[in-house]
Amino acid sequence: MHSFDEVWNGVITIKHGLYGGGIFRFKLLIPDEFPDTSDTIAVVFTPAIYHPSVQPATGQLDCKQMFEPWKKNVHHIWHIMAYVKSIFSSIDCSNCLNEKAAENYTNSTEQFKFEVKKSIEQSNLHLLNDTDPDDSYAFRFAGSDDDGLKAIEKLMLTMEMFSDSTLRYKSDLRTLGLSWLSEKI
Template sequence: MNEKLYLFKKEHFQRHGSMRKVIPADSGKENLFEGHKSEEIETIYKVYRQEYVILAEYKMVQNENIFGVYVIPSHESSLMWFGVIFVRRGFYEDGVFRFNILLDESFPDSSHPVGNFQEVNRHPLMYFSLQKVIFQSKIFHPVINSKTGELNLLGAFPEWNKSEQHLWQVLKYVQWIFYEIESCIDHAVNSEAAEMWQTDRDSFKSEAVACVKASHDRLYDAPPTDDPHHICFEPYSPAVHDHVRSSMLEEGRRAVGGMEGGAKRGLSWVLAGSGKSLTRPPTPHSEGES
């Protein structure tokens, strides 16, 4: 496995906290309503369970606070999520790329076969992902299909295990591919982009800049759907946005002010002169905190 991809997965794919309060344990029984034969009850249970799991997945995404990446489930179906990534640096700096996440109808219980990206290139219909990430604008990138806009997830998720993998990890990967292009080459699905990256970096940069420009040109396009949750943008209007901007800036100043005491102490839970963790007393609340 590519070393940087391995380190990425080790760093970003770790479970944060217990899942027991978020997703109910799986008893291993296909029908938890033991003694009931009604297919209708089984169907209702599966629908409610799926909605609960997807809601829990979305809550985990919010808790991760993935920098520059924003998603929201569709109003019409929780199996489709609308997303956008703001790229802050690198070859795609200032890009604003919309994407959709499509979940399988049996999510999270379905699984995909162990995939090989070379085989995917030769026989694309033989492989499928538990979920798909499809960019809505053309992006010249080694791991994004130039025809369909689909991100190749098999490099990061050769197998999908619902107890170990979650959608926030997929979004981390969406973020990662724009900053670690070299590490994507081993599982490229766009051979032209991969070859250009390796042999003609200036031309690759020109292609990436063109993608960024195209994303700006289409930023205010009318949405392709009437779904009210589709992520839309509109030009800045002082009458509409000034008060929101002021409120956000004020909240940011309060947050920074509340951290000043901790910053001076290094935000450490190790008592000075001690090698034992969790020995420093908590920072007292400021007068403005409840």
């Protein structure tokens, strides 16, 4: 059993590409002696995702090909995070952990896309379930109705906080950091 400082919970959202629309929960399992160890940090997706570099039974991402052995003066946790992000935009089928996914990616693009879509749906549904209710550090998600989300979106699109704490209308979403919101309400 890992302690809270050895397990980091994460969520990555993918906007574009084959995995676009996916929200994937994962855990970073940090070795006991980190950073004074040659053991690589493990990344485990919960639930397992359909990807050539992810072991289908455990959800573990193959990080060893990139970071084995772990070098504390060279490798950093942000490197692991960058690698996690990169697997969704640049699929590498060499040294794969899911041979069926690699085969479909190479030879049957439509089947691969179908399986990825199923994986995205499963992962997005899984977000609403607490996988470990005893873990007070895990991300918790709650569902909402479309009307509630639309009201929040409209509010965010029409208001901006200024340093003097007054609210003013703002139409340029990029300066608000809200470029991901739709301007159509």
